[in-house]
Amino acid sequence: MTHPKNTYALVADIGGTNTRVALADGSRVLENTIRRYENRNYSGLEPVLQQYLEDEGGVDPIATCVAVAGPVQDGQARMTNLDWAMTEASLGAATKAETVAILNDLQAQGYAIGHVSDANLASVLSGTSAKASAAKLVVGVGTGFNTAPVIESPGGRVVPASESGHATLPTLTAEDHALADFVSQAHGFPSIEDVLSGRGIENVYRFVAQKHGVAETLQAYEIMAACDDDAPLAVETVAICVRLLGAVCGNLALTLLPFGGIFLVGGVSRAFAPHLEKAGFADAFCDKGRFGPFMKKFPISVVKDDYAALTGCAAYLAQVKSN
Known part of the structure; x- marks a missing residue:
């Protein structure tokens, strides 16, 4: 599958067991791009995102935003129930995205309100x-x-x-x-x-x-x-x-x-x-x-x-x- 360069955002939801990754066009997630990865098979989030980009045909995202189950401070996060840590810099290096953000998973849920169908x-x-x-x-x-x-x-x-x-x-x-x-x-x-x-x-x-x-x-x-x-x-x-x-x-x-x-x-x-x-x-x-x-x-x-x-x-x- 081939995607246009610098068009779609890469979004990810990292849980204690699985990480779900997708592409988004504006505020709309492209459902046919959603993939799930088992965390136990990876040493951190960066390899997961790199695998996803490869699986999606080498897509070049314009932005990256991830939701993590753990505290986020100054662009850094450590998972509460998983031995992973990440920074906006490390995610930017892994995805080559121009804009990078890390949200707590509940923050991400908060931004979703109003975009979830009745x-x-x-x-x-x-x-x-x-x-x-x-x-x-x-x-x-x-x-x-x-x-x-x-x-x-x-x-x-x-x-x-x-x-x-x-x-x-x-x-x-x-x-x-x-x-x-x-x-x-x-x-x-x-x-x-x-x-x-x-x-x-x-x-x-x-x-x-x-x-x-x-x-x-x-x-x-x-x-x-x-x-x-x-x-x-x-x-x-x-x-x-x-x-x-x-x-x-x-x-x-x-x-x-x-x-x-x-x-x-x-x-x-x-x-x-x-x-x-x-x-x-x-x-x-x-x-x-x-x-x-x-x-x-x-x-x-x-x-x-x-x-x-x-x-x-x-x-x-x-x-x-x-x-």
Whole structure:
């Protein structure tokens, strides 16, 4: 396949297991160019991108933007759940792109909001209408947990990075305190990510099994499958995770006031989606005392588009170009 030189942008979404790479024309990802690579086969991101360029017929991108699951500072990033580090300079050298940017993966999801079709949004709470300029919030639950506020400014959209998955897990009940003590045995600190993530689901399942006198460990996908089959331990596990997700999202909503909407993204969010109503997500979200009615102002949706981070990278580059 041959592509015109210095025309398309190279965009990539680097997860803990796989990296997805594509070309973009403006803010539109070219779906027929999306490829997936297993991270375990590569020593870093640069070889992945070079392999992609070769696979796409030696394409010469005009810009490169990547979304990484880890903190980004001053054009440098290190993955949280993968032993990879990268800089804008190293990515520029690998791709020969004139413009290079590294975003946190939740930042990329934030830039994707508004470019994801309504068909890929599943409503959880309808909320109330708000101005287009209203703040929004992306909440990512997948390999890890993180959030990103989305601010509409006169100069364009701004999506500040965060590492909020490592904030303290909220504890409202005696069971919450017991769970916090249980998960803190690993790192000495009960973080939100220790419960609300792929490995977090596994932690909660072990906690529930131990509580019932069962020595059993399952992987996250097995727990979700068991929950779909109404297995009691899995159902209880998902109910705990969903309730705590509602509480965390409620705290974040009051912190940022995202009247433009809260968007749940990531593989775990999508897996939770069929269980949110039954497991009491909305009740936990609105459980803010006299502010309970106020909480119903915030629309909440699950983003079903697995390639939204790629779209966000493309949208970010398009905004940079327009400015």
